[in-house]
Amino acid sequence: MLTILFDGIAYGMLLFVLAVGLSVTMGLMNFINLAHGAFAMTGGYVTVLLMQRMDVPFLLCLPAAFISTAVLGVIFERTLYRHMYHRSHLDQVLFSIGLTFMSVASMTYAMSSSQQIIQLPEWLKGRTEIGEGTWVLGMGHYRIFLIVICALLAWGLQAILTHSRFGSRLRASVDDQRVAAGLGINVNGIFMITFAAGSGLAGLGGALGIEVLGLDPSFPLKYLIYFLIVVAVGGTSSITGPLFAALLLGIADVAGKYYIPQMGAFIVYTLMIVILLWRPHGLFERKGGK
């Protein structure tokens, strides 16, 4: 039973890293970026290419995945996304879903549509077991690694957002762009950095997820729903909201499949419907924002 809980947490943590960037752009910048998964996929493919073609160690690939997708994020933000900030949500959705389809097609063209496989380093492959009987806790080393990395990220993001000068500027820009700009805050620059960080996190999530979620060109579409559920359930006001939502979904998904395998994929959706009926704005509602 503990093992199930553990697997659920690992899965949830992974979902969190993948989705937090979306929650940032959606909540803070009020922009609906459905192409978020495409950035995650890019991070995954960067890792695959580096590992398969150039034998770069896995740990080095992770920052590489973050940086390259963040750079890609900046380029796209400057050239494409900027023009969409003040458009209606429908325009944004159409634009970003179009971008997603283009990314799927071009990745299929460039990398073929088969599943990509990577070989983890030996020290991440094992498994440790503690306890006996029903309370046995079996932990795959890779999943421990996932939980540690993601927990550090969550803590770091929360700290930056609430305690740093950049965080307060960002919150100010989000709450009222015009006043913030009037106070001398470079709103455009802040949005650019935020967007880059969000994309970078997606890329990192994509890289971390190859081993658990698999990677093929349909990735952005396959997991888009999960990202959206995390954001919808978690609300978009903070880092803790999506974190909590991702953990809840991860655990519910894993436990559901373990205890009621017949229901399989439905558990997550049922949970989402129930939560949204109960709290239509997500678990953590944002007050006072625009």
Added chain:
Amino acid sequence: MKTCNILRLAALTSSLIFSAGAIAADSFKIGLILPMTGQQASTGRQEEAAARLYMAQHGDTVAGRKIELIVKDDTTVPDMTKRLAQELIVNDKVNVIAGFGITPSAMATAPLATQSKTPMVVTAAATSSITEASPYVVRTSFTLAQASVSVANWAGKNKISKVITLVSDYGPGKDAEKYFSQTFTANGGQIVESLRVPLMNPDFAPFLQKVRDAKPDALFVFVPSGSGASLMKQFIERGMDKAGIKLIATGDVTDDDQLNGMGDGALGVVTGHHYSAAHPSKMNKDFVKAFEKANNGMRPNFMAVAAYDGMHVIYEALKATKGEGDGDALVTAMKGMKFESPRGPISIDPDTRDIVQNIYMRKVEKQHGQLYNIEFDVLKDVKDPGKTK
């Protein structure tokens, strides 16, 4: 003078058009519909390569008719398969349709084959009932019942008495589960639990944990070619092999196309299937060599060999009918056809139009630094056990 020239020109053009028409009527068209993109894209890639290899090796003229291969991508969407088949039959006037990556695609197209009397050579989809969907269906791939029943028989004889089955939740998965369980329990074995996993979700963690806690002797698996690698990795990550649980499966899991990327954890996995790239016959060695040479070192898998044999069946039927493209005659010629394939001796059952072939039991081993399915046992001339009639 001028008018005369124009007339001459007109006559010339029309004669050109007529002769072009005559050439077109002479060519024998094969419409190959495959998933070249989407989830099953590796199937399409393998099959197209194999079909082209067959044509390169055997020439493109049979019984005086030029063979023309038209490849279409159905993106693994059954509606699309049906639409493409209709276009091929009505507009391109193809003589044979072939391919069909997944069962729903084949089922959607079968009525068209019946209406237009076009032979439909199924070279991938593996649910038993497909050949019953139209009298024009001929299959050169395999049926899941063939593979599952063989694995079940082998397991019964090898001290495996408690098994959990885990299959993808769609037609072929249910077939695999049903025929494995039937045979295995008839041999005195016990099915502890039958798990079905969603087709779209590759995180097998919770399902595998359930298996681990139940501690059966073995886990029987069917997942479509492509998902096998991630299942294998998670099986090892969870330490199932160390907990004494064997993995037995149909050959889809240790697909030759991906086997090498799975790592050494795949060593020792026992599967039952009709083709391994390591099949020790001269014909197969030549086939693998030619295939790898033509495709940048890509190893042929069971889908490739099915398409290769599919082309052979079409070529031979055309020869037997002396170049006539008539649908009924072609199907009649295909019935009962017997020949040597890279996978071993095969034939087309004259009653069901389904393939009869050897099923090999294989174990993953390392040869020349690469992972292969090495055959160690064979069940000869297995007919599809899944036919209702």
